[in-house]
Amino acid sequence: MNNKLSTRDFSMVISLLIIWAIFTILSPTFVSSRNLSMLMIEFSIIAILALGMFLVILPGHIDLSVGSGVGLFGGIASVLVFQYSWAAPLAMFVSLILAIITWWLMGMLVVKQKIPAFIITLGGLLIFKGSFWLVIQNSTIPVVKGGNVNLYSLLTTYYLPAYVSYTLCLLVIGGVAYRKIVSRNQRKQYGFTVENVEVSFMKVFVTAQAILLFVLVSNEYRGVPLPIVILATLATLVYILTQHTKFGRYLYAVGSNEKAAFISGIPVEKLVIMSFATMGAIVALTGFMQTAYAGSSTTTIGNLMELDAIAACVIGGTSLKGGRGNVMGVLFGALIMVSLLNGMTLLAISPEIKFIARGTVLTLAVWMDVRLAND
């Protein structure tokens, strides 16, 4: 709703550029089209999980169990496909439903039994991790039998043909420009402050350039990866959900002031359960993608992903107290997080240092959140 660019937005873009510059200098392969394509797939996976986390943090809760959940529900689908020879779509559907039910139950416990989400999901983290290792029996379960492809494996290995990418690209740019014009006219009609035509034009122009550049670079390698399309669809949905629906308004209201929201007639309990159930669906989706990206379900899938998702939200300006944040911020936060991880892997930085770096970034982001909240 607020169209002003804050110092925070700027600092996000600038730190992203700095990170990219440093990695490019240290390791020129960072900007190779092959690495960028991989970076985009990794980014899609983390960003999708972070969008789910955003929907849980917005009403003032937290979910520590998503990393284990990613492993577990990816693993269940793998086992159904590989060991029980189920069709991939059916296996994924069943796993998805199980995840939604599980998260719905956790939401119920948070709301009805008044157990803090922190504790419920910390329990979930351990329970899901144990269940995950039981389900795959500490072995490696491929997502598809013997070198074939199925819907499951295609999730992260399918690339769009060039002409489809260009068509989509044009549609998206047209859509963005159209939305901008409509919203400008509406704001004018309402008597709200409207930004300069030049600023609006520049925003649309830069967005269009970025999208086009991305498609061009992707087509240098194998094309636009499917995960990016999934992410774009989900991000648009979450954006509409949070900005243009009753549900989204309520999420912000409950996160800002739960008591006032309750007195205003908002069904607070139902809302929180719904946001957890949505998280469940997103955990399953992330689980399929992460597992497909690795090629098979192994015990390390999803490890510590909950922290990357939380970090992405917080870096992107989502308040851990709830009530503040937006989709664009979360996407940027995820991109920063993933660029760091990917760059460090390229530089062959040891896992010890990678842990320390991840922890430092998370801490800095929360510190910034606290500082900004006090200003």
Next chain:
Amino acid sequence: MGTLNFSAKNIIKKFPGVVALAGVDFELRAGEIHSICGENGAGKSTLIKILSGIHPNNSYEGKLYLGDESLELFSLKDAEKAGITVIYQELALIEEMTVAENIFLGREPTRNGIIDWHKIYSESQQLLNQFQIDIDPTACLGELGVGQQQLVEIVKALGKKSRILILDEPTSALTEKEVKVLLVILKKLRNEGISCVYISHKLDEVFAVSDRITVLRDGRSIATLDADKTSRGEVIHCMVGREIDNLFPRNKTSLGKTLLKVSNLNVTNRKKEVLKNICFEVKAGEVLGIGGLMGSGRSELLLHIFGAWGKRSSGTVEVQGEPLEKHTPAQSIKKGLVLVSEDRKIYGLIIEKDIGFNLSLSSLDMFSGLFLLDSQREFVENDKFFRSLKVKAPNLESIVENLSGGNQQKVVLGKALMTDPKIIFLDEPTRGIDVGAKLEVYELINQLTEKGYAVVMVSSELPELLGMSDRIIMLCEGRVGGTFVNENLEQEQLMSAAMEEN
């Protein structure tokens, strides 16, 4: 040490973009009680901050004088050294410590590095005796009522040899009885030669205690009046800059059918009985006032009927003939019942969001299709209430936190009215808002009853109850202490029902 005149001459204080004080003269004579009145935003709190050194000497124009000498204050500490102490609404006391420990907090007398407990208790007792305050210095502060805690704070200031006290809204949390005690003590202090600046919204108290009254408006001192030669009308006139002939403009309307009926209601909270055997009904076009002392269950009654508090052990609530039971606020709103809470910051507003967000929050169903909100229709409806309630703000995108108390209250009222209710619960609808905004709230109540709404208003101010209600219920310890038709009623009758002295 004698008390000196304390004065401020031609004070001008500017903040970035705002002139908070545009020329204020104020003189506190030795041994007088001098009240400062003004609407919210008139500059009272800025003036206090200057008088107490919180805004340091060089941050404003104009000068302070103590006696004939100019006084430069750079901090609260400087002010305390000059014998000036401010007592705020939120008390700076520690509940776990005894009264005497609190009185000597921060300046404990020691002997060889060890606290001299004997001195603390004997000197505290002496101070309390001197001003004839009946509090045991060995009592734990937390066991005292708010009124007595306030007295402890005053004694603490006197213990520091303060000769000038500045009291900022000291009675907002006190019961009527405690207010009386406080005012008596202040008069005693005056006789001892201690001067006092008294800031309050409540004109009754101002007139009961003051020697003189200075009125601020828009950052200027408009007038300094002798309390015994002026009238409430004149003070209000100075405050708002226009004449208000009738403070309570209640227009009676003809009554319709019964909209809300409460019978034999018993409510418990945490297994404790809070509301006992409550019966009443409200008709369309009627204002029912609910009064009672703090803790009598006024707000709890409204909250329970609205579905937000307590567990019903027996009794019924009927809204337009339909029973309400085990319901949530959301269900109440659907049935045409809405509540405006007494604490708008905690229970009313999403303070960091804009006006539009808040106005439509309870009515989003109205603008919601299958999935999407119709922002066009939402804007039209928001704009309607924004204009009709005359919210003073640039537009609907202004953040609620930056509005004055009165305008915030209008936003909460607008949110409630947009749900198209039949019955409106108003819990202390005019708390903490200025005279002008109060009048607008009262006029809104009149409009609502004319349109056939039923209004239930809880208020702790008896003049407001008498001024705006058609009938009044006084609660006493969770029971109905008395029901009155508001004709030739006296405050005393209501008070005795609230305390069940009849």
